[in-house]
Amino acid sequence: MTSKPTMCVAIEPDLIAAATGEATPPAAERVDAHVATCAACRDDFARYRAIDHAIGALRSTPTPAGDAEAARQRLIARLADLKSRIVSYRVVPTPLGPILMARSEQGIALLEYLGRDGVSGSRLLQMADVEAHEGGAELESFERELLDYLGGRRTRLDWPLDLRTARSDFQRAVMEATVAVPYGAVSSYTGIAAHLGKPAAVRAVAQALRHNPLPIVVPCHRIVGSGGDLVGYAGPRVDLKEHLLTMEGVPTTPARMPRITRRSLYHYETNPGREYCLPTCGDIARRPIDMLFATREHAEAQGLVPCTFCHPELHPLPA
Amino acid sequence: MAETVFDAVVATHHGEIFRYLRRLSWRASEADDLSQETFLRAYRAWGRLTPDANVRAWLFTIASNVYKNHVRSERRRHAAHATVRATRPELDLDGPEEEAMAGEMRSLTQAAIRRLPLKQRLAFTLRKLHELDYEAIGQSLECSPESARAHVFQALRKIRTTLNGHAMPLTESTR
Numbered sequence: 140m141t142s143k144p145t146m147c148v149a150i151e152p153d154l155i156a157a158a159t160g161e162a163t164p165p166a167a168e169r170v171d172a173h174v175a176t177c178a179a180c181r182d183d184f185a186r187y188r189a190i191d192h193a194i195g196a197l198r199s200t201p202t203p204a205g206d207a208e209a210a211r212q213r214l215i216a217r218l219a220d221l222k223s224r225i226v227s228y229r230v231v232p233t234p235l236g237p238i239l240m241a242r243s244e245q246g247i248a249l250l251e252y253l254g255r256d257g258v259s260g261s262r263l264l265q266m267a268d269v270e271a272h273e274g275g276a277e278l279e280s281f282e283r284e285l286l287d288y289l290g291g292r293r294t295r296l297d298w299p300l301d302l303r304t305a306r307s308d309f310q311r312a313v314m315e316a317t318v319a320v321p322y323g324a325v326s327s328y329t330g331i332a333a334h335l336g337k338p339a340a341v342r343a344v345a346q347a348l349r350h351n352p353l354p355i356v357v358p359c360h361r362i363v364g365s366g367g368d369l370v371g372y373a374g375p376r377v378d379l380k381e382h383l384l385t386m387e388g389v390p391t392t393p394a395r396m397p398r399i400t401r402r403s404l405y406h407y408e409t410n411p412g413r414e415y416c417l418p419t420c421g422d423i424a425r426r427p428i429d430m431l432f433a434t435r436e437h438a439e440a441q442g443l444v445p446c447t448f449c450h451p452e453l454h455p456l457p458a
Numbered sequence: 459m460a461e462t463v464f465d466a467v468v469a470t471h472h473g474e475i476f477r478y479l480r481r482l483s484w485r486a487s488e489a490d491d492l493s494q495e496t497f498l499r500a501y502r503a504w505g506r507l508t509p510d511a512n513v514r515a516w517l518f519t520i521a522s523n524v525y526k527n528h529v530r531s532e533r534r535r536h537a538a539h540a541t542v543r544a545t546r547p548e549l550d551l552d553g554p555e556e557e558a559m560a561g562e563m564r565s566l567t568q569a570a571i572r573r574l575p576l577k578q579r580l581a582f583t584l585r586k587l588h589e590l591d592y593e594a595i596g597q598s599l600e601c602s603p604e605s606a607r608a609h610v611f612q613a614l615r616k617i618r619t620t621l622n623g624h625a626m627p628l629t630e631s632t633r
Contacts, residue, residue: 152611155611155614155615156611159586159614183618186618186621187614187618189563190567190614190617190618190621192563193563193564193566193567194567194586194587196564197481197564197567197568197571197587198586198587198589200564202473202476202477202480203486206476206480206486206489206490207472207473207476207477207480209490210472210476210486210489210490210493210494211468211472211473211476213490213494214468214472214493214494214497214498215468217494217498218464218468218497218498218501221498221501221502222501225501225502227505270502272502272505274505274506276505276506276507276508276509277505278505
């Protein structure tokens, strides 16, 4: 067996490249010059060209359309199932401690103050039928907005919410009613129960908010006892509730069980004229809380008007 | 929403990724499973993809990895059960020359591609059948563009050797 001449060995990569359309012009010229004088390489070149033609034919051979379409339909069905189960999450370091934020296809599904066990103690991992992945870019804007909110640079979190994490339709209804309580306002469990048309369900409302999967964005910190006590928040973290309310301009009175300072807040009790009052208007400050506002602006932003009896616009509370 | 964008990704790329896996697989059902696996993995990782990423090359990377894992697990399965290996179509290298024309040449080439070592087969398929550039192939196969080029070159040499002795249809000169 004779070995290939050195020149033929050296030019082989260029020859293959030229025959399969990948050579640079100088390489192609070198190959041209060589095959003009070397019969063996000319034959090689023709064989590689034939292979290249066969590859071209393979490239343009269509896959049976039915196979691809059937596969695509099956994929779409499996993707729909995955999308309904998958949530991405990230842990956001905040002034209130680490908060786990999780998002599903429908929206933000969970905000959770993490305890000592971190993510491993999160309720996310205990949720059935959920596939949790540590997320990235898709949560960045939410993280930024949350930090802006907790830093006092933003007063609204207009996020799409996934309320499927609610335990019942009733809890979902309580959460929706709570979302309607605006920044700088406070309502009570009694007020929410009345709003839902179930005035006797005060304890059930409190229970539903005790398990609120979306604190901050579903602002259960704005819901207090009917006398103004900051009862319960994220377990024993009444301090967080106090912090969030103070940030919104709602004053609180320190005590073993802190309470909001009603005499420093404008009062509203459902009435046909949608009038809001000073705390000194009649016995309003002694009745169960319907809705309170930190400032007149907060009240009037909700479409309320000053009471024609106590005239809060003429005798505003000290700022 | 990211999901709508991902639906568009499926609409744009599923056909090609399915064809890629169909070319690598022995059965349509295998390509079906592997393409589903590819896109479900892609969906899970979608949030971590940087906005300027080349989505097509990224999907080929996932598909290549899915296929490599599949080949590995198939090998393990065969070894564990000590079953007779699936009989693969053998090349009829002694066939009469006239049969090795046009269509025959195509199926012989296809069979020769199937016999390539895995990495060469992936690099070759990505380059020659899906026309990815070497940069993207290197990314897909976790090697340098130069190594990707070398795999394709070696693949062509092997195909040439496998087809040695077969008459090839004459083609017009390239230049």
